[in-house]
Amino acid sequence: MNIQWFPGHMAKTRRLIAENLKLVDVIIELLDARIPFSSRNPEINSLVNNKPRLVAFNKSDLADEQISKHWVQWYASQGIRCILINSINGKGLNEVKSRARELMSEKIERDRAKGKLFTPVRTMVVGIPNVGKSSFINKIVGKATAVTGDRPGVTRGKQWIRINSEMELLDTPGILWPKFEDLEVGMNLAFTGAIKDDIMDISEVAMELLVRLSRAYPAELCTRFKLEPDSIISMEPLELLETVARKRGCIVSKGQIDYSRISAIVLDEFRGGKIGRITLERPGDREDTLTGTPT
Known part of the structure; x- marks a missing residue:
């Protein structure tokens, strides 16, 4: 069965991401830990260009724990640091915040040298529909700020959300790509x-x-x-x-x-994870590269 789905609002999201890149310091890319390859939108690489990027495997509680470890090791071998997170119970979210801050350490020091003692990190959250972006944002903020749902296409516009005095998030709708070649x-x-x-x-x-x-x-x-x-x-x-x-x-x-x-x-x-903790893809199943500057 050849599955294709690219509603009009996703084309608008691509433009939204491109237009707002200059406003953000760090990209947080959420992947589904059950399908770490398939949930990576190949267009994100070109859209975010050379922005510093964090890669977070969401729904890690639903994925096969051992295979997730292999994926983290595989990405590490490519020079990419991945963080396993669970947007429901908050696992890994503090690491996301601290790592985003680390990525901006040089800019923060430059600002301090100029007399600017406080520099909030401005981040953009990107990912495919239903990867758990809204739940991630609600948990990291600490209250239900973004609209959530268990179906794709709930978030339709952009919204800035202040996490704390040190970080702000730009939420964007989930985005797929126009054609699935695979x-x-x-x-x-x-x-x-x-x-x-x-x-x-x-x-x-x-x-x-x-x-x-x-x-x-x-x-x-x-x-x-x-x-x-x-x-x-x-x-x-x-x-x-x-x-x-x-x-x-x-x-x-x-x-x-x-x-x-x-x-x-x-x-x-x-x-819902009722059958068990399952990952449908393993490192080495297919050739995969990640360009840009994730860490």
Whole structure:
């Protein structure tokens, strides 16, 4: 299934980012820890140019802990420091603030030499839809300032938010890119909710997710849906979805499968971490480079 979604407000967001770059000192780029490659918008590199950048893996509590460590090590080998964060409980957010301050240390010292004793760090938060930007901002600020939602496309305009006397944030709407050249990237974005469900065949998405989980996380899949490990190996995608549907009682009249209901259940339980801590990509799965000046 070829998934594409680029509504008009995202084109406006690209212009918004470009137009406001001169106002900020540091870029905070949020990635989804479950899909560290697919959640990286390749256009961000050219948009932010050479601005100092922090890379933060959000939703780290939903991702496979060991694979997240491998990703951090992999990025470190490329000279990029990544921070694992959880925007719900605040894990890693203090490190984000201190690291952003460190990136501005030279500018702060120059200002002090000129007699300016206080220099707030102005940051811009960027990331794909539904990566948790609004939750990140609300947690780091300490109150519900940005609009949040569990669906992509909630934040539509820019807004400056003061964290404290030392830092300000410029929030921007989530931004995808006009065309997904890699079909697997589009599917990963669909799995995690970065693309609206109502533009896709969610049964097809759910079937593909079940196949992926049966290969990479068979124990977690079988435990959650009460499946037999030996049986799922030989199942076709549709058969696997129907088996899960029967286990959950998603049956309508005359014993027919309620495909919409079971597909929604599979996607919701994956996105909510109920199946387990899962990462769909591993370092080395594909060639990846990051330009610019993240640290």
